[in-house]
Amino acid sequence: xxxxxxxxxxxxxxxxxxxxxxxxxxxxxxxxxxxxxxxxxxxxxxxxxxxxxxxxxxxxxxxxxxxxxxxxxxxxxxxxxxxxxxxxxxxxxxxxxxxxxxxxxxxxxxxxxxxxxxxxxxxxxxxxxxxxxxxxxxxxxxxxxxxxxxxxxxxxxxxxxxxxxxxxxxxxxxxxxxxxxxxxxxxxxxxxxxxxxxxxxxxxxxxxxxxxxxxxxxxxxxxxxxxxxxxxxxxxxxxxxxxxxxxxxxxxxxxxxxxxxxxxxxxxxxxxxxxxxxxxxxxxxxxxxxxxxxxxxxxxxxxxxxxxxxxxxxxxxxxxxxxxxxxxxxxxxxxxxxxxxxxxxxxxxxxxxxxx
Numbered sequence: 101x102x103x104x105x106x107x108x109x110x111x112x113x114x115x116x117x118x119x120x121x122x123x124x125x126x127x128x129x130x131x132x133x134x135x136x137x138x139x140x141x142x143x144x145x146x147x148x149x150x151x152x153x154x155x156x157x158x159x160x161x162x163x164x165x166x167x168x169x170x171x172x173x174x175x176x177x178x179x180x181x182x183x184x185x186x187x188x189x190x191x192x193x194x195x196x197x198x199x200x201x202x203x204x205x206x207x208x209x210x211x212x213x214x215x216x217x218x219x220x221x222x223x224x225x226x227x228x229x230x231x232x233x234x235x236x237x238x239x240x241x242x243x244x245x246x247x248x249x250x251x252x253x254x255x256x257x258x259x260x261x262x263x264x265x266x267x268x269x270x271x272x273x274x275x276x277x278x279x280x281x282x283x284x285x286x287x288x289x290x291x292x293x294x295x296x297x298x299x300x301x302x303x304x305x306x307x308x309x310x311x312x313x314x315x316x317x318x319x320x321x322x323x324x325x326x327x328x329x330x331x332x333x334x335x336x337x338x339x340x341x342x343x344x345x346x347x348x349x350x351x352x353x354x355x356x357x358x359x360x361x362x363x364x365x366x367x368x369x370x371x372x373x374x375x376x377x378x379x380x381x382x383x384x385x386x387x388x389x390x391x392x393x394x395x396x397x398x399x400x401x402x403x404x405x406x407x408x409x410x411x412x413x414x415x416x417x418x419x420x421x422x423x424x425x426x427x428x429x430x431x432x433x434x435x436x437x438x439x440x441x442x443x444x445x446x447x448x449x450x451x452x453x454x455x456x
Contacts, residue, residue: 113195319350427446
């Protein structure tokens, strides 16, 4: 078993939580294996604890014990326990170690919603009506998570920022898009006036509902399917913010390339579910949604460019084109037409990306 320090840490955690008895604990190094699992964009280490090919649990460990990475691990622990206390379907936490940041979860398998959508490397095949039903269940979970997750939420659990606000929109999303996608990937030229547009988009996106639990990466690769259950993963970036952001993350997800008709149907289902918790102005919500969808799209393009170029993960590059197409369509919406500088960048980006 490689990485003896991690293995000993895992062995002790499993024993302390009652998963292993004395005999199993003594046999751990000879009979159990820590098998690496590939991660998407995360630098964290993922692994399965296996015996004779059968999984006992899944583990997550920080890349190292730097302040930032340990803070992220502690966010996983705190936010995960909070969501479980609100009956949100995330993987059960079997054990955690505050000192090393290692966390053990129930194993939810390898089947993501994205795998079912593409019907690749999976024996699960679903038709349109079945997929729509899965998504209907998912948007109902989303609304409940956003409302219940905000109840007694402690901002100190957040390792990054406690709230999704205009500073995050401009600094972490709009500039991310501009620097990683436009300048670094496409070698695009400076665009006078773009900063003013970014600032206005953020102001508009921040006008409306806020103070809800925000997953911030709610998309098809962060939803596991285990038997007939849905499990939400990668919630460590959770914070407070506007609920429409997570909805936009799901509906304009470039991994799924969801048809507009299905987006409208799921939007309606989500709004109905949200209305069961409290009353709100639907017109205000929909207007805010348009701006938050734009923000999310900028974040996606920045992230995919960074991960493919600087993290050496070419998987993400194939989804830049659908994300760029989404952005073009969004900028044709009435509320977003005034952003001529951004529209100019996007039109040029389509040609530049094709030539890469």
